[in-house]
Amino acid sequence: MAENQPHSNRKRRRRTKLPAEYIDGILAADRTILAQAITLVESQSTKHFASSQEILQNIMPYTGQSIRIGFTGVPGAGKSTLIEALGILLCEKGYNVAVLAVDPSSTVSKGSILGDKTRMEKLSKHPSAFVRPSPSSGTLGGVARKSRETLLLCEAAGFDVIIVETVGVGQSETVVRSMVDCFIVLLLTGAGDELQGMKKGVMEIADALYINKADGPNYEEALKARAEYNRLLHFLQPATKDWTTSAQIVSALTGTGIDEMWDLIRKFETTVKANGVWEERRQRQMVEWMESLIEESLLQHFFGNEEIRSKFPVKKNEVTEGQLPPAQAAQQLLDLYFKMFHS
Ligand SMILES: Nc1nc2c(ncn2[C@@H]2O[C@H](COP(=O)(O)OP(=O)(O)O)[C@@H](O)[C@H]2O)c(=O)[nH]1
Numbered sequence: 001m002a003e004n005q006p007h008s009n010r011k012r013r014r015r016t017k018l019p020a021e022y023i024d025g026i027l028a029a030d031r032t033i034l035a036q037a038i039t040l041v042e043s044q045s046t047k048h049f050a051s052s053q054e055i056l057q058n059i060m061p062y063t064g065q066s067i068r069i070g071f072t073g074v075p076g077a078g079k080s081t082l083i084e085a086l087g088i089l090l091c092e093k094g095y096n097v098a099v100l101a102v103d104p105s106s107t108v109s110k111g112s113i114l115g116d117k118t119r120m121e122k123l124s125k126h127p128s129a130f131v132r133p134s135p136s137s138g139t140l141g142g143v144a145r146k147s148r149e150t151l152l153l154c155e156a157a158g159f160d161v162i163i164v165e166t167v168g169v170g171q172s173e174t175v176v177r178s179m180v181d182c183f184i185v186l187l188l189t190g191a192g193d194e195l196q197g198m199k200k201g202v203m204e205i206a207d208a209l210y211i212n213k214a215d216g217p218n219y220e221e222a223l224k225a226r227a228e229y230n231r232l233l234h235f236l237q238p239a240t241k242d243w244t245t246s247a248q249i250v251s252a253l254t255g256t257g258i259d260e261m262w263d264l265i266r267k268f269e270t271t272v273k274a275n276g277v278w279e280e281r282r283q284r285q286m287v288e289w290m291e292s293l294i295e296e297s298l299l300q301h302f303f304g305n306e307e308i309r310s311k312f313p314v315k316k317n318e319v320t321e322g323q324l325p326p327a328q329a330a331q332q333l334l335d336l337y338f339k340m341f342h343s
């Protein structure tokens with residue numbers, strides 16, 4: 001009789017959960033239910049939208065208590081290695097750490113630029129850690145929306161540190177900047193900014209630059225690069241009020257500089273909590289999130305409209321043939337669109 005128990009339990013668990021069951025499970029820090037709730041939130045299916053929104057609304061009061069840290073850098077910069085090392089250090093310090101990935105490349109090419117290491121084998125086995133790969137469908141906007149919601153679910157499940165990994169593809173850095181408190185750019189020595197695909201704009205949204213792989217024969221080069229980047233940063237407006245963005249060195253492989261990185265992040269936290277930037281930034285991020293959802297939805301509605309879809313190629317042709325200025329073509333399509341809602 002007793003042997004039948006686990007089997008019937010498993011069977012019972014397979015049915016669809018009610019939102020209340022997800023909510024209770026998340027608040028009780030149940031990893032399995034958290035993972036299932038994330039899958040629900042990531043679902044494209046409209047029938048899951050209402051329940052995932054119900055879950056989110058109910059867990060909202062339990063969110064916001066973590067520190068959210070974003071990492072970007074070219075493929076191979078060592079983001080995954082570094083996040084894993086930092087994550088393990090933090091778990092050992094007694095924190096609960098969640099790691100999320102925002103990988104727009106996987107939506108386009110099906111291949112992930114963030115790579116296999118994003119799975120972070122060692123960290124994901126740690127009882128205090130939770131590692132979630134990037135949602136792999138939709139536009140960057142779609143991926144970002146899901147990641148933001150996943151972040152909130154993780155906070156409600158009691159994670160005190162949330163780390164987001166992304167690559168410098170498209171607008172992914174800006175998108176991740178807009179969901180974290182502290183944004184860190186990982187760099188390598190031995191390659192010019194162009195070679196690294198690094199845009200000046202990325203330095204302007206960073207709270208710290210870290211030159212990784214400052215170990216072995218690369219150490220001296222790393223020191224030189226640090227000095228160069230600090231000189232460059234001198235001419236830029238820091239991303240955060242009362243905070244000087246600086247360049248540092250680290251080795252994700254040997255672990256040298258990881259402790260100091262955490263100290264720097266905590267110092268950053270203290271600074272922005274004291275001057276009000278923390279709260280202000282988070283409020284602004286929520287409003288921007290709302291605005292971007294509206295924008296996305298309006299665009300979809302416009303370009304999905306049947307009449308627009310039939311007229312668009314005509315206007316496109318007129319524009320490419322030089323018969324119509326783009327502004328006029330846009331206006332004609334918009335007039336057509338808005339007229340549909342005026343009757
Ligand atoms: N020497 C050295 N190699 C590193 C360091 N960090 C990462 N690597 C190596 O660099 C490669 C890319 O690392 P990965 O974490 O996957 O980079 P990501 O693409 O930015 O996530 C791997 O082979 C790592 O072992 C480091 O601090 N020093």
Ligand SMILES: [Mg+2]
Pocket residue numbers: 079080081113114115117118165
């Ligand atoms: Mg990676």
